[in-house]
Amino acid sequence: MSDQIEERIATGFYPPGMRLDETELAASFGVSRTPIREALIQLAAAGLVEIRPRRGAIVTEIGPHRLCEMFEVMAELEAMCGRLAARRITESEQRVLIEAHHACEAARDANTPDIYYRLNEQFHHLIYAAGHNIFLEEQASALHRRLRAYRRLQLRVRDRMGTSFSEHAGIVEAILAEDSELASIRLREHIVVQGQRFADLVASLPMLDSFNHG
Amino acid sequence: MSDQIEERIATGFYPPGMRLDETELAASFGVSRTPIREALIQLAAAGLVEIRPRRGAIVTEIGPHRLCEMFEVMAELEAMCGRLAARRITESEQRVLIEAHHACEAARDANTPDIYYRLNEQFHHLIYAAGHNIFLEEQASALHRRLRAYRRLQLRVRDRMGTSFSEHAGIVEAILAEDSELASIRLREHIVVQGQRFADLVASLPMLDSFNHG
DNA sequence: ATAGCTATTATTGTATACAATATCAATTTC
DNA sequence: GAAATTGATATTGTATACAATAATAGCTAT
Numbered sequence: 006m007s008d009q010i011e012e013r014i015a016t017g018f019y020p021p022g023m024r025l026d027e028t029e030l031a032a033s034f035g036v037s038r039t040p041i042r043e044a045l046i047q048l049a050a051a052g053l054v055e056i057r058p059r060r061g062a063i064v065t066e067i068g069p070h071r072l073c074e075m076f077e078v079m080a081e082l083e084a085m086c087g088r089l090a091a092r093r094i095t096e097s098e099q100r101v102l103i104e105a106h107h108a109c110e111a112a113r114d115a116n117t118p119d120i121y122y123r124l125n126e127q128f129h130h131l132i133y134a135a136g137h138n139i140f141l142e143e144q145a146s147a148l149h150r151r152l153r154a155y156r157r158l159q160l161r162v163r164d165r166m167g168t169s170f171s172e173h174a175g176i177v178e179a180i181l182a183e184d185s186e187l188a189s190i191r192l193r194e195h196i197v198v199q200g201q202r203f204a205d206l207v208a209s210l211p212m213l214d215s216f217n218h219g
Numbered sequence: 220m221s222d223q224i225e226e227r228i229a230t231g232f233y234p235p236g237m238r239l240d241e242t243e244l245a246a247s248f249g250v251s252r253t254p255i256r257e258a259l260i261q262l263a264a265a266g267l268v269e270i271r272p273r274r275g276a277i278v279t280e281i282g283p284h285r286l287c288e289m290f291e292v293m294a295e296l297e298a299m300c301g302r303l304a305a306r307r308i309t310e311s312e313q314r315v316l317i318e319a320h321h322a323c324e325a326a327r328d329a330n331t332p333d334i335y336y337r338l339n340e341q342f343h344h345l346i347y348a349a350g351h352n353i354f355l356e357e358q359a360s361a362l363h364r365r366l367r368a369y370r371r372l373q374l375r376v377r378d379r380m381g382t383s384f385s386e387h388a389g390i391v392e393a394i395l396a397e398d399s400e401l402a403s404i405r406l407r408e409h410i411v412v413q414g415q416r417f418a419d420l421v422a423s424l425p426m427l428d429s430f431n432h433g
Numbered sequence: 434a435t436a437g438c439t440a441t442t443a444t445t446g447t448a449t450a451c452a453a454t455a456t457c458a459a460t461t462t463c
Numbered sequence: 464g465a466a467a468t469t470g471a472t473a474t475t476g477t478a479t480a481c482a483a484t485a486a487t488a489g490c491t492a493t
Contacts, residue, residue: 039447046260071354081296253479
């Protein structure tokens, strides 16, 4: 239930700032208000919606400043994953990572951003897992999901796939060389510049303001 | 509501592994099952309880291995706070931090572990805030709270206050010197060694097993 | 006597009804 | 004419009732 609502938030069907009426949602999903309320509470705990007491729930709106902060933390989590992965990755995980990297390359060459988007997610999740710290993997995945709705905007950036892929290449290289510090630095940078691009984009899109406040 | 249940978990009144019966809790708090269910969902999202579908909720039990993982992440978050704090701390925040540090010293000299425990929390929260990344502050605080029930065990460790305080001294020194890398390293180490001690303690306490599985 | 199956009980999950509060509009007063 | 207050309406928060499923215990059969 909450997954379905989360999906609608991630795809922008429920845009940031939109009011989520319990009765409407219940009717929309063909259930009573009870499971809807429970789903909203879950999503609120995950940070995807905000519940204002006695005033209903809205999809969380993240301003450019906060988005920067979140990407700053995401960058650090991914850097940590990379540092651990460089030390702990197994041979079979190495093979899968290289394979995922090559799949990204194919999507770049085919110029298919939507496929690249999906493969990119897989690539990063492989690094989360290769750190062999399950709690860290969970935290990184959770924050990654939370930023999903904003990552959509990435599709607008010019030559995103090209720069992203070459950064990936450097990351893979560092991990395979077991150079934990280099892997950490390159992953951090990879995420931070993304965050800055997103924040700029959000700040420059008056469209979102009309969503948010209108 | 969920705060009250969380408090009972943190204090060990509801020990790890304990089954949380909705009807019992409702009777215990003098409300109906509905707000109890909503509180349990919140706590489950925060990771403090686990809800097994159709099989009720239990207080999350964290084994030594996972505890290590969690402290590994906590160490990294605090290291990041320290790194940012060294760069961004204001003069008034510096004064408050020094003040908090001296308060810890007084508690150590007075040999009052419970007071030191509280002042230590304040000390760390000041560093979270001094990083001037509100999202990071929230994440660090959330994980800190999640580990609260296990931090209680810290009280058993011999000469905890002495070693803790001297580590704090090094951290304060690095932050005031605006040496972000040193602050980062010292904070990470400060947390990691705590995590190892906790994990050892949890592993060596058969008492907890009886709680968990009996 | 033990193992498997069935029936009963207890507990979770969902729906609905009701109460409390916030919002909005209309009316009145300054 | 504008602002404030009061009433009406809609929406959230809580309680309760009912349905569905899992656990348990008892019974039967091998």
